[in-house]
Amino acid sequence: NTASPTIRNCNIELNIGNGGGGGMHFRDGSQSLIENCLIQNNSTTHYHGAGVVIFASAPVFKNCTIRNNIATGNGGGIAVWDGSDLYVNSCVFDGNQPDNIKKIAGSPQLLAEYSLALGDSNKGWFGTGCVDAAPIFATGPSGDACLSQIASGQGVDSPGLNEGDPSFYMHGTTRTDEMPDMGISDMGYHYPLSGLYVSNLVAGQTAQVVVADATPSNTVYFVWSFVGGGPVNTPFGTGYVSPPFKVVPLSTDSNGNVGLFQSVPPHVAGVNIWFHGADLGSQSMLNPLAMTIQ
Structure with a gap:
């Protein structure tokens, strides 16, 4: 409960929560760092937070892609309760049902920066560098969470290309041709090289x-x-x-x-x-x- 691990370079998918938190569950003061993780296709049989549930904790998410998580309640991507502080940086949200990030109770403190989430620009947590657009994924040898890029053969650039936090340097690739990310980092999960x-x-x-x-x-x-x-x-x-x-x-x-x-x-x-x-x-x-x- 109160543990504060660093979770890095992980795929967290196809999990089912009987309650909340199909993918991840933080509570009772956890201050975890979740970095470069792909959190997708998780679900709940009832309750909130298919991808992530947060109770009275302050996790930090960096360069994660959180997509296609489906909750029977609210907070398909992340559900947050009172007494929590959620900070998100350089993450991509897409296809979470019924919503990407949801305050469930009380007044938790939420902030996202340099992140991509379609339809969320009117939310209070949508901060500096955030982009309101669809991510435009592409499938390559590493998987289907690559970002579409003209340089790697797609017809259009993803709006998450070169739009991550400029202070971050990410190793890995978001490209279908598996060339490394260079310059300003891309938003979201990077496949390992x-x-x-x-x-x-x-x-x-x-x-x-x-x-x-x-x-x-x-x-x-x-x-x-x-x-x-x-x-x-x-x-x-x-x-x-x-x-x-x-x-x-x-x-x-x-x-x-x-x-x-x-x-x-x-x-x-x-x-x-x-x-x-x-x-x-x-x-x-x-x-x-x-x-x-x-």
Whole structure:
């Protein structure tokens, strides 16, 4: 009841609550952090709060997608009782029945920022950076909660694209082509990535390098070459870059992720480049990439 866990990178779905809280239930002073979770398709047989129920607690939701939760009472997405403080940031709400967020009793304090919820702009909790629009999902190899994006082959951009809290840096992807999120983070849940990714490799622009799911709080080596794709022998296995090559050590965070922004010279369009790397903590190679600068 009073526990305050951090719940991160989880899928919470297809649960049925006999009372409230088909997906999650917080009460009696819980101050939990729920980050990058997909909370969907939960239900209640009676009562309120199919996705989440909150009693006298103060949870924080960041970069969650809360959708298609159906309550027989109110608060299909989140139901909140008196004595609670709910803070939502960079989340996406869609298809919750009969509503996304509902005060059930008393005067709980609710605030959403940089979040997406169709038809809720007239609600008191609709705060800074919120967008009143349908999210426009797309289905990719990772699942059907990706955001539609012209860059990944859809015909239209989701209104949640690049509209998350600008102070957040999210690892993972909302794209159907599984390229990492870059720049200002997208709203909602991000599917996990593993390995080495390079995006926006365009002459005269800024490319982003992401290494995801490596050894936490350790070192990875990012390596690139204009000469060729190896092979060369390394202490960690075969490297697919040819000398001379550039080696850049990077420090991973507590989740094993690290990102790097690198300017691409304006005169190198059409040039081939090879990327590889190694995870010092696991003594293993990352995935190689062979690309052409656009």
